[in-house]
Amino acid sequence: MIINIQAEKIELAKMLLNTNDPEIIQSIKQIFKRESSTDFWDDLTTEQQAEINQGISEIENGDLVDFDSFMAKHR
Structure with a gap:
């Protein structure tokens, strides 16, 4: 299955813009923080x-x- 990454990102951006649920927004922020702070060296x-x-x-x-x-x- 080939995924069009740009289309997926646009779809996610639309979903994010359309939500007013602070828990969803906070969850997404946590995912990005966790991903950006992970360094293999620490593992x-x-x-x-x-x-x-x-x-x-x-x-x-x-x-x-x-x-x-x-x-x-x-x-």
Whole structure:
């Protein structure tokens, strides 16, 4: 099923403009706030964050292995 995103957005805007229900409006605001404040980093464990930071540090220090060399060791 292909969704025309622009048409869906227009339909939602019409529905929002036609409602006088403050609970619906507040619910929609909460959805947008929740979506805009979610950062995947916050969902990672401290161990995962440490591993990512270590990888970044290794890259910055030039401690790299090219893909083919890495794969050759694991075949």
